[in-house]
Amino acid sequence: MFILSFTRILRFAFQSFLRNIWLSLVTVTIIVLTVFSLTTLILINVVTEQAVTAVKDRVDISLYFEAGAKEEQVTLIRNQIEKMSHVVAVNYVSADSALELFKQTHSGDELIQEALKEIETNPLGPVLTVKADDLKNYPIILKSIQDFKIDEITKEIDYDDHQLIIERIESVSAKIKQIGLILSIVFALISLLVVLNTIRMGIYVHRDEISIMKLVGASNWFIRGPFLVESVMYALLGCLVFWILFFIGLNFLAPSVHSFFADIKFNLVDYLLHNFFYIFGFELLAIIFLNLISTLIAMGKHLRV
Amino acid sequence: MIHFKNVTKVYPPNTHALRDVDFHVAPGEFVSIVGQSGTGKTTLIKVLIAEERPTKGRIIVGGWDITNIPARHVPILRRQIGVVFQDYKLLPRKTVEENVAFALQVAGEPMEKINKIVPQVLKIVGLEEKHERFPDQLSGGEQQRVSIARALSHRPKILVADEPTGNLDAINTREIIDLLMKINELGTTILLVSHNREVVNALKKRVVTIDNGQIVADQERGKYIL
């Protein structure tokens, strides 16, 4: 009985959709735009988070030792640093590997390669890099290291918290988010009105059927059901159409998107594939919620028995 | 079967469509309701099928007090009262068969039951041959018979007809009235609203006359007296 009624309601809803096909298409289009702005908002949030994490990952304290620093001395200091609280890792790079690394990164630079040959001896010393468990603990660790009084054997103790970059990223993203939010609200309002209008039109077109339904004792939900189903259909179609278009577009743009995010080691496509159902589900539910509200408003007292 | 107890209906601001209407219809009766235009006959039907609520008084249908019937029970009431109007109210894009089936579908009846009932009621109204026609391929009398078939599809105990012959010529009118008589003989209580003097007089059944919202006459084997 329930299943039977439901398939009938589904069929009525589908007929209603087809009967006003142009209006239905406009409705779906505006929902696609709403999903677009919602998605933009979500992706901006994700990208910002990734970018900030990437920058935070790069934060560390580097101790550059003098070229002649003894390995035992460095190991001793390393052991002491490792014992400090909040330190999660201390990485040791020997003078030789430091040189290798330097050569590699400047392999294209003739001048540097020439200069290195000229010197013959290794101008670089060993390096210790210190990672803390949290960004806010670096200053404490730095202070403790400076208390070692190892100026004599270190060229430089380098610490940069990248505060400036993080602030820049966050402020730019906050601005984009604001625009995205306003856009989403505007589109949500427009789609609310468009869906409301479409459903009202549907009720108007079906007024004879509705009055006959009432007359012959159709239940309230049989009269309202098709319009509710229709509005859910718009939501589903809008979300599907948007994501199909999105993935088609992404296919073309994938290389440039990839290089754009390469800097922060973020793979947008991977991220989307992994989280697609969460994002899609969230958007679908949000749009369904919006559409049901406008449908309930549109039906108002028209469809009461 | 139908009990109106001092029913008054006032349309805001102050149109008194029914005033203190009090009458009783026994099961299986055939009652004609007559009266001039605007005297409240249609309003009487509307309060009976809960399309309007009475301002005062009580209405009882088959022992069920429907005076303040909640919305969710209204469909149940309407399946027990078949209604027919002057303008047939058929869906033009559905065939005869589909128009009748529609009433059963939207009440959630199963397919097997629909397939069984539709030919039965079409047979009662004599349209079993024309079941695949569309309303505009039928005469007015035939269209009205489709709407009667639809009204019968829920096997109602009561059939209400509001000027069912208002748009029909004498021959078609005769046919519809004969059909109503036949349905009445099968046990259905009938309430017929009519303007047609000959029809009411020929019936030789009970006649309730309404004037200005009040019952002014109620006669067994009555005549159209206005």
Ligand SMILES: Nc1ncnc2c1ncn2[C@@H]1O[C@H](COP(=O)(O)OP(=O)(O)OP(=O)(O)O)[C@@H](O)[C@H]1O
């Ligand atoms: N929805 C409404 N709102 C306000 N007044 C109404 C409404 N429906 C009917 N009326 C008024 O109530 C009175 C009775 O109307 P009703 O339709 O019951 O008359 P009727 O006897 O069926 O007339 P007719 O024979 O012309 O069909 C009329 O004065 C009419 O104008």
Ligand SMILES: [Mg+2]
């Ligand atoms: Mg009337």
